[in-house]
Amino acid sequence: xxxxxxxxxxxxxxxxxxxxxxxxxxxxxxxxxxxxxxxxxxxxxxxxxxxxxxxxxxxxxxxxxxxxxxxxxxxxxxxxxxxxxxxxxxxxxxxxxxxxxxxxxxxxxxxxxxxxxxxxxxxxxxxxxxxxxxxxxxxxxxxxxxxxxxxxxxxxxxxxxxxxxxxxxxxxxxxxxxxxxxxxxxxxxxxxxxxxxxxxxxxxxxxxxxxxxxxxxxxxxxxxxxxxxxxxxxxxxxxxxxxxxxxxxxxxxxxxxxxxxxxxxxxxxxxxxxxxxxxxxxxxxxxxxxxxxxxxxxxxxxxxxxxxxxxxxxxxxxxxxxxxxxxxxxxxxxxxxxxxxxxxxxxxxxxxxxxxxxxxxxxxxxxxxxxxxxxxxxxxxxxxxxxxxxxxxxxxxxxxxxxxxxxxxxxxxxxxxxxxxxxxxxxxxxxxxxxxxxxxxxxxxxxxxx
DNA sequence: TTTTGAGTTGTTCGA
DNA sequence: GTCGAACAACTCAAA
Numbered sequence: 280x281x282x283x284x285x286x287x288x289x290x291x292x293x294x295x296x297x298x299x300x301x302x303x304x305x306x307x308x309x310x311x312x313x314x315x316x317x318x319x320x321x322x323x324x325x326x327x328x329x330x331x332x333x334x335x336x337x338x339x340x341x342x343x344x345x346x347x348x349x350x351x352x353x354x355x356x357x358x359x360x361x362x363x364x365x366x367x368x369x370x371x372x373x374x375x376x377x378x379x380x381x382x383x384x385x386x387x388x389x390x391x392x393x394x395x396x397x398x399x400x401x402x403x404x405x406x407x408x409x410x411x412x413x414x415x416x417x418x419x420x421x422x423x424x425x426x427x428x429x430x431x432x433x434x435x436x437x438x439x440x441x442x443x444x445x446x447x448x449x450x451x452x453x454x455x456x457x458x459x460x461x462x463x464x465x466x467x468x469x470x471x472x473x474x475x476x477x478x479x480x481x482x483x484x485x486x487x488x489x490x491x492x493x494x495x496x497x498x499x500x501x502x503x504x505x506x507x508x509x510x511x512x513x514x515x516x517x518x519x520x521x522x523x524x525x526x527x528x529x530x531x532x533x534x535x536x537x538x539x540x541x542x543x544x545x546x547x548x549x550x551x552x553x554x555x556x557x558x559x560x561x562x563x564x565x566x567x568x569x570x571x572x573x574x575x576x577x578x579x580x581x582x583x584x585x586x587x588x589x590x591x592x593x594x595x596x597x598x599x600x601x602x603x604x605x606x607x608x609x610x611x612x613x614x615x616x617x618x619x620x621x622x623x624x625x626x627x628x629x630x631x632x633x634x635x636x637x638x639x640x641x642x643x644x645x646x647x648x649x650x651x652x653x654x655x656x657x658x659x660x661x662x663x664x665x666x667x668x669x670x671x672x673x674x675x676x677x678x679x680x681x682x683x684x685x686x687x688x689x690x691x692x693x694x695x696x697x698x699x700x701x702x703x704x705x706x707x708x709x710x711x712x713x714x715x716x717x718x719x720x721x722x723x724x725x726x727x728x729x
Numbered sequence: 730t731t732t733t734g735a736g737t738t739g740t741t742c743g744a
Numbered sequence: 745g746t747c748g749a750a751c752a753a754c755t756c757a758a759a
Contacts, residue, residue, distance in 0.1 A: 412758085414757090417755080421758085648739090652740060655740075656739090726752095
């Protein structure tokens with residue numbers, strides 16, 4: 280009797296899952312998760328908690344159809360062949376991944392196991408969106424136009440295999456703390472439903488960190504508690520807001536395709552000239568940035584939101600990233616690592632792609648002298664200062680516009696609301712005008728080949 | 730092969 | 745206060 284494994288990785292759902300669809304067309308299927316200690320270690324607190332919650336939710340879904348999630352521990356290269364032999368399976372189905380780490384591991388697994396690969400984490404698999412010349416576009420807009428034209432694979436439907444409950448499953452670790460957001464596909468559906476209430480305001484609201492204008496689905500896409508294919512079907516492109524959101528899914532595909540073709544982008548700038556930038560070695564500045572104590576309220580608000588919740592609003596991710604790279608002239612790789620550690624949706628292709636974008640070192644049509652002014656950005660996107668006051672409570676007594684730039688205020692005026700710069704809140708660690716010129720000079724020098 | 734047009738998310742300066 | 749232009753020069757996609 281044919282028995283297969285569905286090896287769940289970052290696709291923790293049963294709907295819209297090509298690997299599960301294929302595996303569950305066997306007579307019998309074993310749903311498997313390989314808990315890799317190295318990955319769990321590096322996941323950071325928020326992703327770890329979310330992963331364990333999502334695995335619990337997947338287990339619950341499987342119970343409803345008479346199964347359980349079979350959990351084994353160890354590097355996949357060892358655990359997968361061992362489990363396959365123990366359970367007597369004839370085929371293994373899994374959704375492929377794009378990073379160098381994943382492909383190396385997966386190649387090693389495939390050398391000793393009969394694995395069939397599928398694509399369930401992207402709208403379109405790497406290699407399927409090509410320019411007229413057959414290359415992957417290094418400019419987003421042409422990629423996007425092609426991406427819209429590629430036919431979507433049909434939605435994967437689950438099969439009717441008997442779900443085998445095998446002995447020898449390890450218990451799932453208990454999360455240190457309870458999940459803040461409801462995990463799993465049911466949580467994802469609730470988040471999507473809430474987003475669809477406001478999706479038509481998305482083009483305007485998505486840049487307002489004080490508002491709930493974004494989808495909040497990033498971690499669901501990261502762990503696959505919602506499938507991008509199903510998401511696309513549900514959201515569609517019928518209105519400007521919906522189309523704007525779907526466009527973001529194209530960005531997601533694009534960054535994944537780029538990393539698939541260029542795995543070295545994790546370490547290297549897309550354009551080699553930018554690896555000649557003379558980054559500053561500034562541990563104190565890096566620490567101030569991580570701690571949310573730069574003296575720039577919007578930057579500090581974002582960094583504190585990240586550390587407290589594992590999530591940061593997208594607009595503020597751009598502002599904080601720009602500040603680290605351009606204002607502090609600190610290597611984007613330091614920031615990428617910190618974000619990856621803390622973000623609940625931390626995902627190598629997306630994180631690397633967006634950091635290279637912010638640093639101006641990546642695939643990017645924007646000129647390098649486009650340097651965000653953190654004060655202007657705050658005034659534009661958090662005009663009332665609500666977001667700042669939420670995450671920087673020591674400035675709660677300040678109204679706009681002072682809350683955006685307390686260092687410009689009269690010290691007496693600040694003292695009246697309990698703010699003493701250099702004491703209750705930091706003096707700006709760098710002056711933006713000076714920092715801007717310094718960054719432009721450093722980038723220019725790198726491009727000029729010095 | 731050569732040419733042409735275009736390129737996520739900005740800021741600053743001067744009229 | 746508002747508005748338009750400058751900010752550089754390049755790479756890429758497409759014709």
